[in-house]
Amino acid sequence: MAIKKIELRTPYLLFIADVGDQGHAKTGLGIAFWRPELCAGQMRLPGCRADLGLPELDVAAAIAAGVGTVIIGVASTGGILPDAWVPPLAALARAGVDVAAGTHVKLADKPALVAAARDGGAALIDVRVPPKDIPIGHGERRSGKRVLMVGTDCCVGKKYSALALHREFVQRGINADFRATGQTGIMIAGEGMPIDAVVADFISGAAEVLSPANHPDHWDVIEGQGSLLHPSYAGVTLGLLHGSQPDAVVLCHDAGRDDLLGLEGLFAIPPLDEAIDIVLTSARVTNPDCIWAGISVNTSSLDERTRRSYLADLSGKYGLPCVDPVAIGMADITDYLLGHVQ
Amino acid sequence: MAIKKIELRTPYLLFIADVGDQGHAKTGLGIAFWRPELCAGQMRLPGCRADLGLPELDVAAAIAAGVGTVIIGVASTGGILPDAWVPPLAALARAGVDVAAGTHVKLADKPALVAAARDGGAALIDVRVPPKDIPIGHGERRSGKRVLMVGTDCCVGKKYSALALHREFVQRGINADFRATGQTGIMIAGEGMPIDAVVADFISGAAEVLSPANHPDHWDVIEGQGSLLHPSYAGVTLGLLHGSQPDAVVLCHDAGRDDLLGLEGLFAIPPLDEAIDIVLTSARVTNPDCIWAGISVNTSSLDERTRRSYLADLSGKYGLPCVDPVAIGMADITDYLLGHVQ
Secondary structure (H helix, E strand, C coil): CCCCCEECCCCEEEEEECCCCHHHHHHHHHHHHHCHHHEEEEEECCCCCCCCCCCECCHHHHHHCCCCEEEECCCCHHHCCCHHHHHHHHHHHHCCCEEEECCCCCHHHCHHHHHHHHHHCCCEEECCCCCCCCCCCCCCCCCCEEEEEEECCCCCCHHHHHHHHHHHHHHCCCCEEEECCCHHHHHHHCEECCHHHCEHHHHHHHHHHHCCCCCCCCEEEECCCCCCCCCCCHHHHHHHHHHHCCCEEEEEEECCCCECCCCCCCCECCCHHHHHHHHHHHHHHHCCCCEEEEEEEECCCCCHHHHHHHHHHHHHHHCCCEECCCCCCCHHHHHHHHHHCC | CCCCCEECCCCEEEEEECCCCHHHHHHHHHHHHHCHHHEEEEEECCCCCCCCCCCECCHHHHHHCCCCEEEECCCCHHHCCCHHHHHHHHHHHHCCCEEEECCCCCHHHCHHHHHHHHHHCCCEEECCCCCCCCCCCCCCCCCCEEEEEEECCCCCCHHHHHHHHHHHHHHCCCCEEEECCCHHHHHHHCEECCHHHCEHHHHHHHHHHHCCCCCCCCEEEECCCCCCCCCCCHHHHHHHHHHHCCCEEEEEEECCCCECCCCCCCCECCCHHHHHHHHHHHHHHHCCCCEEEEEEEECCCCCHHHHHHHHHHHHHHHCCCEECCCCCCCHHHHHHHHHHCC
16 A cells, blocks of 8 residues: 555664653653664763663664664654754754654754754654555455544553553464554654644555554554543544454543543543543444453553552443553453453 | 634626536526625626526626635536636736636636735635644534434435525525535635544544534524434534534435445435434534434425425424425425524
8 A cells, every 4th residue: 555654664663862861751761662663772962861671872873883763752842843853863864764753853953953964865754744645545445453542532551552562472472463542652652643643534444554454463552642531532433443443442531530631620531431432332333243351441540459449340330351550551452352262 | 713614705607618518517506596786797608508697797897896715616527727717717807807716616726816916915715725724623512403404315305405404594584504514515604614624633623613603592593414324424414513512403305316425336315314313413422412403305306296295294204304305495494493403
């Protein structure tokens, strides 16, 4: 197929600049945690107080190591690229190393960087910008197995759940890909589709491009976006759901959340079976066999004992595996998927 | 609110160029049929075989008549603006008349037209291009009444139904606006939001901008787009549904349609109560009181006797007014809306 997802060349150099703490290097930490095998090293500027635990590379060492892409793994205040970041990035670009950034950092704002990339034949990649020529979705069934994360809200751990589930598949020797739909996920996976930045008419088409036909025993583990219940973003969620034509969905939830994020006091999160009902009805438009395969809950707001009983209660109520993807892991949901999706 | 919909200056000159038959002047015919009071006249080129029944204006007469916008009311083959169209359009633009076009005609492709518009201070308006700075939707309830057309498929008469319903409201002296969501609707209304061209994250926000808070007794009659059941476009439909927070929906259907348009043999249209079920569940996320107010059916595939019994059967089955908006009109649905929406 001629239509390409965003793709980043490996190995990576993670650029965390001069951030004052680990928190501001969150994107870099995520990439180093989930994809250490793709990371050749990190690059820090004087005053940096974060550390990804990767080999320290300067420009020359990064070029010698054959780095394909330097990824800006921090969010800068205001979204502008600080002047101090430009010289090392430009030196890398002039040597042919691609530069990739996510939310709020505007690579094209720096003429010196643009010129260096042109000279070196390097690409400046904004992972928020979708590829061109995405087709309209068609809904035709395609081969391969797909599981999609869906949420009771935004920011409930869909990316983490998908990555943990993918890792579990891989550890069991199952042929599987993590399919990223958001900026950070794309930088972790090295490819993907920023589904919320696609023009509305092409959402499901973009999802179809992201998880194409595959071997019958291959699994795509697809990062979700938004929630069908969220009045800001549900259109994205529905197009992604239709285009992914999942064989199964995993419902992601935050045990400490009563109302939708950003809409507190206005929109309560309904009972989980109500939330999943509309997901399954919609999913079955493009895959009549779609099942609910479990609940992945962020229980960080609960203590250890409460967590165990909370998850056991949920599991008893719905007859499905209910886990915390960090504290418990995705083994039970993986078992369920392998046992129930033919 | 600073965010603007697309707006066209009135009165209009409808430019139907040199089309060979009425069918190719469909957009112009729609504008002349629904908004004769906004149309100062038509402009045709030698060889034109269509006629909108409006006064014939040349460039001088159009300028003298104070035309605000010349609207290209035809679809050209291939989407390119033919050379022969440029001189009259450029002359109008140089005199300060805005030029508006919809699908597939690229005004910016003609340097002579671009220069004339710059000289005359006229705007070249592509009604497919959404306004900038659309906000994220927030879902907060706003005042005023809203009714949204929803469909069992694309192209089932949602625009026609909304326009006919709006006309019925106006004839009864009710304060109402037709809210356009597609290119042709926008040219008819003179304003609107090309909802399928908005970036995915902003669909519901765009719908909120389109039908803002209003007097408690004011009605917005909102043109629908796509269908929640259509695997290509459902994301657009859901964002529009959430953002419109309708008090009522009218289900639009084509009596001659068994399968989704363009997906024949792959996707059957379900029973109408199944189709409306997911619409109401979704609508109630942002308006818990949303009701189903009737069915507007394109029965052009049925003969007169079959039409009557078909509509009577539907009406009996669902206990709602079921009409053909052309053959029967929207009076029954208007009665129902006025009787059931408080």
